[in-house]
Amino acid sequence: MAASIPEEVRRIFTQAPFITNLGLELSALGQGECTTILPLRPRHLQQDGYVHAGVHAAMADHTAGGAAATLIKKGQIVLTMEFKINLLRAAKGERLICRAKVLKPGSRFIVVESEVFCEQAGEEQLVSKATATIAVVAAKPVDRHQKEGDDT
Amino acid sequence: MAASIPEEVRRIFTQAPFITNLGLELSALGQGECTTILPLRPRHLQQDGYVHAGVHAAMADHTAGGAAATLIKKGQIVLTMEFKINLLRAAKGERLICRAKVLKPGSRFIVVESEVFCEQAGEEQLVSKATATIAVVAAKPVDRHQKEGDDT
Amino acid sequence: MAASIPEEVRRIFTQAPFITNLGLELSALGQGECTTILPLRPRHLQQDGYVHAGVHAAMADHTAGGAAATLIKKGQIVLTMEFKINLLRAAKGERLICRAKVLKPGSRFIVVESEVFCEQAGEEQLVSKATATIAVVAAKPVDRHQKEGDDT
Amino acid sequence: MAASIPEEVRRIFTQAPFITNLGLELSALGQGECTTILPLRPRHLQQDGYVHAGVHAAMADHTAGGAAATLIKKGQIVLTMEFKINLLRAAKGERLICRAKVLKPGSRFIVVESEVFCEQAGEEQLVSKATATIAVVAAKPVDRHQKEGDDT
Numbered sequence: 001m002a003a004s005i006p007e008e009v010r011r012i013f014t015q016a017p018f019i020t021n022l023g024l025e026l027s028a029l030g031q032g033e034c035t036t037i038l039p040l041r042p043r044h045l046q047q048d049g050y051v052h053a054g055v056h057a058a059m060a061d062h063t064a065g066g067a068a069a070t071l072i073k074k075g076q077i078v079l080t081m082e083f084k085i086n087l088l089r090a091a092k093g094e095r096l097i098c099r100a101k102v103l104k105p106g107s108r109f110i111v112v113e114s115e116v117f118c119e120q121a122g123e124e125q126l127v128s129k130a131t132a133t134i135a136v137v138a139a140k141p142v143d144r145h146q147k148e149g150d151d152t
Numbered sequence: 153m154a155a156s157i158p159e160e161v162r163r164i165f166t167q168a169p170f171i172t173n174l175g176l177e178l179s180a181l182g183q184g185e186c187t188t189i190l191p192l193r194p195r196h197l198q199q200d201g202y203v204h205a206g207v208h209a210a211m212a213d214h215t216a217g218g219a220a221a222t223l224i225k226k227g228q229i230v231l232t233m234e235f236k237i238n239l240l241r242a243a244k245g246e247r248l249i250c251r252a253k254v255l256k257p258g259s260r261f262i263v264v265e266s267e268v269f270c271e272q273a274g275e276e277q278l279v280s281k282a283t284a285t286i287a288v289v290a291a292k293p294v295d296r297h298q299k300e301g302d303d304t
Numbered sequence: 305m306a307a308s309i310p311e312e313v314r315r316i317f318t319q320a321p322f323i324t325n326l327g328l329e330l331s332a333l334g335q336g337e338c339t340t341i342l343p344l345r346p347r348h349l350q351q352d353g354y355v356h357a358g359v360h361a362a363m364a365d366h367t368a369g370g371a372a373a374t375l376i377k378k379g380q381i382v383l384t385m386e387f388k389i390n391l392l393r394a395a396k397g398e399r400l401i402c403r404a405k406v407l408k409p410g411s412r413f414i415v416v417e418s419e420v421f422c423e424q425a426g427e428e429q430l431v432s433k434a435t436a437t438i439a440v441v442a443a444k445p446v447d448r449h450q451k452e453g454d455d456t
Numbered sequence: 457m458a459a460s461i462p463e464e465v466r467r468i469f470t471q472a473p474f475i476t477n478l479g480l481e482l483s484a485l486g487q488g489e490c491t492t493i494l495p496l497r498p499r500h501l502q503q504d505g506y507v508h509a510g511v512h513a514a515m516a517d518h519t520a521g522g523a524a525a526t527l528i529k530k531g532q533i534v535l536t537m538e539f540k541i542n543l544l545r546a547a548k549g550e551r552l553i554c555r556a557k558v559l560k561p562g563s564r565f566i567v568v569e570s571e572v573f574c575e576q577a578g579e580e581q582l583v584s585k586a587t588a589t590i591a592v593v594a595a596k597p598v599d600r601h602q603k604e605g606d607d608t
Contacts, residue, residue, distance in 0.1 A: 013200050018204035023193045041171045047163050052170035054210025059211040061205045080205040081565070082589060085531055086235035086415050086435060090410040103433060104392040108564065108591075109537070113389050117511060123389040129407060131390060131435065133589065135564075233413070234437060236388055236540040238567050238587060240560040255585060256544040259411065260439075261385070263542050281559060283387060283542060285437065285588065287412075314501050323506035325499045347477045351467050356474035357536040358514025365509045384509040388540035 005029060008069040009078055012062065019062055022055070026138030033100030039095045051091040051118070051127070057096045060085055060114035060130035062075065065094035067100040068110040068134040077139045081109065083132035091127040103131070110134045157181060160221040160229055174207070180262065184254030186218035203243040203270070203279070210297065211250045211268035212237055212282035214225045219252040220262040220286040229291045230242055233261065235284035243279040244271030255283070262286045309333060312381055316366065317445040323366055327358070332368065336406030338370035343399045355395040355431070360420055363402045364389055364434035368416035371404040372406040373412060381443045385413065387436035395431040397424030407435070414438045461485060464533055465523040468518065471508040475518055478511070482522065484500045488558030490522035507583070512572050515554045516586035519569035523556040524590040528567060533565055533595045537565065539588035547583040559587070562587030566590045 005026075014024045015020065022044075028035040038044070038059055046052040052104040061083055068078045090147050117124040157178075165171065174196075180187040190196070190211055198204040213235055220230045220254045252266040264284050269276040309330075317330045317346040319321065326348075342348070342363055350356040365387050372382045402416040417438050421428040461482075469475065469482045483490040494500070494515055502508040517539050523605075524534045556570040568588050573580040 015199040017195050018199050018207060019198070022206075043169050046171070047167035048229070052168060052210065053172060053235070054174075054206060054212045057209035057213065057235075057237075058204065058206025061209065077200070079242075080239050082204070082207075082236065082238040082538070082567075084212050084234065084435065085209075086234040086437070087232050087347070087405070088415060090231075103390070103430075111392060111538075119242060126407075129435070131388065132389070232416075234386070236560070236587065238589070240567060255542070255582075262385075263544060281587070282471075283540065283585070287541070319503040321499050321501050322509060322511060323502070326510075347473050349473050349474070350534070351471040355516045356514065357539070358478075358510060359474060359512035360508025361517065361541075362508065365513065371518060377475075381504070384543050386540065386542040387509070387513075388538065389513075390538040391536050394535075451515075 001146060003072060006070055007074070008072060009034070009066050012065055012069060012078070018058070022058060024062060027133040029070060030108040032071055034063050034070065034100045036063045036066065037095055038097045040093060049092060053087055056057040056087060056091070056116055056128040057085050059096060060116055061129065061132055063100040063113045064112035064130065064135055067102050067112050069103050069104060071110060072133065074137050075135050075139055079137055081135045082132045083130050085128055085130035087128050089125060089127045091141055095116040095119050097124065098151070100117045105120070106136070108136055110136060158222055159226070160224060161218050162223060164217055164230070170210070174236035175213060176211060176212060181218070181222060184219055184223055184257060186215050186222065186252045188218065188250045189247055190214045192245060199226050201244060203248065205239055208239060208243070208268050208280040209237050211248060211281070212280065213284055215250040215252040216266045216282065216284040219254050219288055220288070223254060223257050223262060226286050227291055228288050231287045231289055233285045233287045235282050237280055237282035239280050241277060241279045243244055243270040245270040247271050249276065258288070262288060270293055307309050311378070312376060313338070313370050316369055316373060316382070322362070325366065326362060327361045327378060328366060333374060336371055336375055337408060338367050338374065339390055340367045340370065340402045341399055353359060353396060355400065355422070357391055360391060360395070360432040361389050361434070363434065364418035364420055365436055367402040367404040367437040367440055368418045371406050371416050371451070372440070374413040375406060375409050379443055382396060383439045383441055385437045385439045387434050389432055389434035391432050393429060393431045395422040397422040399423050399427065410440070412440055414417050435440060461522060462526055463529060463530070465490070467469070468521055468534070469558035474514070478514060480515060480518060480530065482571050485522070485526060488527055488561060490519050490526065490556045492519045492522065492554045492584055493551055496549060497530060505548060507552065507574070509543055512543060512547070512584040513541050516572055517588055519554040519556040520570045520588040521590055522584065523558050524566040524592070527558060527561050528592050531595055532592050535591045537589045537591045539586050541584055541586035543584050545581060545583045547574040549574040551571055551575050552582065554587050562592070564592055566592060
């Protein structure tokens, strides 16, 4: 898959410390589509042993950004404007799988839906669903330069 | 403040691995109100050096749960049903402060608003705002027992 | 279809003045599913000749209520707790068609998705999509009695 | 107030058939703020005698558009991208009052909050609250021309 990953998709999955620290892995990409996997660890849970709503949200949002990033032009980046998520079932299992799909493409903003499934003993169950509005904006050369400087 | 913290509030801030791992700290409580602080670290950031939307969301959601938990009865717990968050400004600074306030109390579900501010050089700026619907449900004795077993 | 329409579904489509006045028609029903049609009139439009967002919202919400009402018990009614709608495309055409489908059934609340399509010259286009949380509550005998009294 | 009403605000309150037909009245304006009133009639109600969620939504959305329209430039128009509304209490009374306030201004989109109050016997109660994202776009000369043509 490596050869065909658009730069912005690669960047958001490798250069976002919150995401790499969370353990979110890019699994599959298509035009306007992105799938990610999160192997569940105790650090993803809330006080009753279920996956925390913030983990659902982070995964749904970031995967939506990945789906949107497959549709943008070189020099553009994606930024989440807003999202809404419904937690449908308490999630407990081996891993989460998120499938995001663009509902409406656009040059200024892109609407994406993300479905999060929990896999336990080989069975998947839909545990949350989100809708996100992602802004498409020009990357600021200075910010990118500073950031690259910071990274070294 | 310790003496007056309701059990469920204390529980969600000390027994949720995702939250303690994130570094979220309970700062203040009132009837239907909760304030938290998140000292910002590189691990909270996304690919452009700003706080990740998932961090905004986790903080807004959990603090909303804290505000709701000040209004429930003994033996009840809080669970997020859904929330919506608007990311208003890119956040970069020393810490986030989240202030959640119950908009509508209820015996079955509670609606809460959370405002997230970013503090930089002594100045606060509103960076995101969320509205959450929190379900009030009876704690399952078995789950609690199992959980306590897991803890030992 | 008449013989199989659950009482609450029939009631929300015949006893809601805002809906009958709007012109919304029940078109099809299934378990957890509801389809409605709105023949477009000038009174449904906003200042630029497109269907008003409030019409999208009313149709999406009410059809979601219809889908939820196919799953409740006798003596129960449905009430919208919250919904979120994304307006994806400006709608101009002969009629709107809304298809609502339950995403998560439940005894206390039901999550429903509604897709609104605009039909023009025989072609359908998705113009908006909503997610609604519908509360399932016991009908209050007094309220129903008073209402019946008011109607005479 | 008439002399100071920006053109786009005037237009959305006088040229939108759905809104004039609903009976929504512009009541007050400020920078980034808009207040409207809706005298309640039987045609605004749902099956249990309460104001229909679609009426809450239409009022919250349109008043948000009014608040956003106070901040745009000549030649620009406002379009709702998405909104989320929480129905907090069943509304029954003489009139609804909606107060919308810009949460975050912007040149491309504006985030607005709308609170809807129900007035009964001189007392106001918060009955719903919405957050809307409003796009700021250039008016299309052709559309406006056609529309003006249609109006004659």
